[in-house]
Amino acid sequence: MTAHTYFEEHLPLYAAGQLDGAQRAEIEIHLAGCPECRADLELWAAVSGEIHTANRPLAAPPALAEHALDQIHAPNRLTSAFLRTWQLLRVQALLVRHEMWPASALVMLMGVVVALLADRVNFIYFLAPLVAASSLAMLYGPENDAAMELSLATPTSPWKILLARLSVVSGYNLLLSLGATLLLLFIAPPGLLGTIILGWLGPLTFLSALALLLSIWLGTNQAIAVAYGLWLLQYIPFAAIGPWLDSPGLASAMAVYRQFWQSPLLLLLLSLFLIGLALWSANRPVFRLTSTPS
Amino acid sequence: MISYAVSNAITEKRPWPIAMAEPEYNVELMRRIAAREDMALCELYAAYGQRLYAYALRLTNEPALAEDIVQDALVIVWRTAGRYRGEGRLAAWLLGIVHHTAIKAMRHRSIPISDEMVTGLPAPTDSPETQTQANQQAQWVRDGLQSLSPEHRAVLELVFYQGLSLDETAKVCNCPLGTVKSRLSYARQHLRGILSRQNVEEWR
Numbered sequence: 001m002t003a004h005t006y007f008e009e010h011l012p013l014y015a016a017g018q019l020d021g022a023q024r025a026e027i028e029i030h031l032a033g034c035p036e037c038r039a040d041l042e043l044w045a046a047v048s049g050e051i052h053t054a055n056r057p058l059a060a061p062p063a064l065a066e067h068a069l070d071q072i073h074a075p076n077r078l079t080s081a082f083l084r085t086w087q088l089l090r091v092q093a094l095l096v097r098h099e100m101w102p103a104s105a106l107v108m109l110m111g112v113v114v115a116l117l118a119d120r121v122n123f124i125y126f127l128a129p130l131v132a133a134s135s136l137a138m139l140y141g142p143e144n145d146a147a148m149e150l151s152l153a154t155p156t157s158p159w160k161i162l163l164a165r166l167s168v169v170s171g172y173n174l175l176l177s178l179g180a181t182l183l184l185l186f187i188a189p190p191g192l193l194g195t196i197i198l199g200w201l202g203p204l205t206f207l208s209a210l211a212l213l214l215s216i217w218l219g220t221n222q223a224i225a226v227a228y229g230l231w232l233l234q235y236i237p238f239a240a241i242g243p244w245l246d247s248p249g250l251a252s253a254m255a256v257y258r259q260f261w262q263s264p265l266l267l268l269l270l271s272l273f274l275i276g277l278a279l280w281s282a283n284r285p286v287f288r289l290t291s292t293p294s
Numbered sequence: 295m296i297s298y299a300v301s302n303a304i305t306e307k308r309p310w311p312i313a314m315a316e317p318e319y320n321v322e323l324m325r326r327i328a329a330r331e332d333m334a335l336c337e338l339y340a341a342y343g344q345r346l347y348a349y350a351l352r353l354t355n356e357p358a359l360a361e362d363i364v365q366d367a368l369v370i371v372w373r374t375a376g377r378y379r380g381e382g383r384l385a386a387w388l389l390g391i392v393h394h395t396a397i398k399a400m401r402h403r404s405i406p407i408s409d410e411m412v413t414g415l416p417a418p419t420d421s422p423e424t425q426t427q428a429n430q431q432a433q434w435v436r437d438g439l440q441s442l443s444p445e446h447r448a449v450l451e452l453v454f455y456q457g458l459s460l461d462e463t464a465k466v467c468n469c470p471l472g473t474v475k476s477r478l479s480y481a482r483q484h485l486r487g488i489l490s491r492q493n494v495e496e497w498r
């Protein structure tokens with residue numbers, strides 16, 4: 001019977017008190033003659049009563065809106081990661097040896113002056129890697145860092161500290177070299193700009209990475225000595241020193257060696273490897289011990 | 295044919311028509327939340343917190359989870375308040391967000407329906423000496439509700455406690471009106487089965 005089905009459907013709303021007078025009257029007329037619907041109504045009334053009874057003692061949990069607002073106003077993960085990184089870079093930039101900043105800038109400036117006076121663009125190519133390598137050799141280790149104890153006491157791991165300093169100082173070195181190159185445009189044609197930058201970028205990166213790694217393994221002074229030695233080796237005019245050094249074997253070996261310093265891609269790849277090794281070494285306690293002043 | 299005509303007549307006389315406009319102060323409250331006013335969210339919670347929590351608890355049977363769900367729902371309300379323009383009742387709109395959040399949270403934790411969950415509900419408030427037949431019947435109804443799925447409990451809670459129409463209930467549950475009706479019908483048969491079985495055991 002369709003009418004019964006209809007009322008059956010609307011009984012829950014009737015029990016929930018959701019129907020108006022006319023609708024209620026219609027249903028009540030049907031209820032009077034339908035025992036099945038009366039039983040259903042009893043059931044719905046029991047359900048309604050039970051749900052109300054269960055919900056009556058419930059109160060809204062305190063301070064949920066405040067917690068939601070805390071959640072809403074908390075910086076999201078990406079922003080807080082960015083803030084943490086910025087904080088680390090700023091703190092570590094302050095902990096790097098202060099005299100390094102003006103010293104590097106001064107040496108680069110003198111290099112530019114010499115290059116301009118002597119009209120030798122190549123001088124920047126010669127100087128930039130040396131400046132960068134010495135600043136990176138002083139980056140890490142007890143003899144360079146009065147605040148080292150403090151740094152190591154913080155929860156930031158050594159490799160992160162090293163990476164932060166490496167980023168800050170390398171960025172500074174790159175800016176210095178770029179600035180110097182731009183000044184050289186007084187004597188060099190603008191078309192050479194890219195060539196000049198590519199010229200020093202590879203050696204600068206590689207020598208910096210090498211100096212950093214050696215400073216962790218052997219100490220700052222040894223690192224500078226080795227890095228400078230390797231770099232200057234290519235400029236030694238062996239044939240001019242004496243006839244006993246004027247051999248074809250040595251000459252071809254030196255040609256290969258100079259070629260090595262002019263292969264930007266190879267140098268950059270090797271730099272990545274050295275930097276990875278340096279970061280790994282920074283976390284080894286044994287290397288931190290050997291870098292005590294002797 | 296007759297029932298169709300009667301049905302139309304009753305639908306037109308429904309106390310809460312589907313497109314009923316919400317009081318201006320509620321629309322204004324949502325406007326203030328959309329304008330990022332912290333105080334407005336607190337006011338909204340003061341007005342609707344109990345209902346929303348009751349609904350989340352009905353779905354989950356777990357007070358701590360229900361709290362998390364309401365909090366997450368408030369965060370969603372904060373982000374989507376601008377989409378509410380008073381075209382339906384605010385309570386239904388809010389319950390829809392709680393429903394969505396709860397279903398997601400429960401799917402995530404894949405909560406099994408078990409007897410232990412009954413302990414999550416408030417204990418009966420009556421003292422032992424007033425445990426009458428009526429209380430025992432209430433206990434069966436309570437157990438019967440527990441044995442229903444969250445989707446079926448949701449429909450009962452929305453209709454009987456939250457005072458939502460069947461259309462609003464369908465919107466909150468994000469399902470067709472026919473599904474709401476069949477869930478009510480299923481709940482009726484399920485509970486009637488339990489009650490008649492209990493009555494036979496107790497009184498015959």
Ligand SMILES: [Zn+2]
Nearest residue numbers: 004007034037
């Ligand atoms: Zn009937």
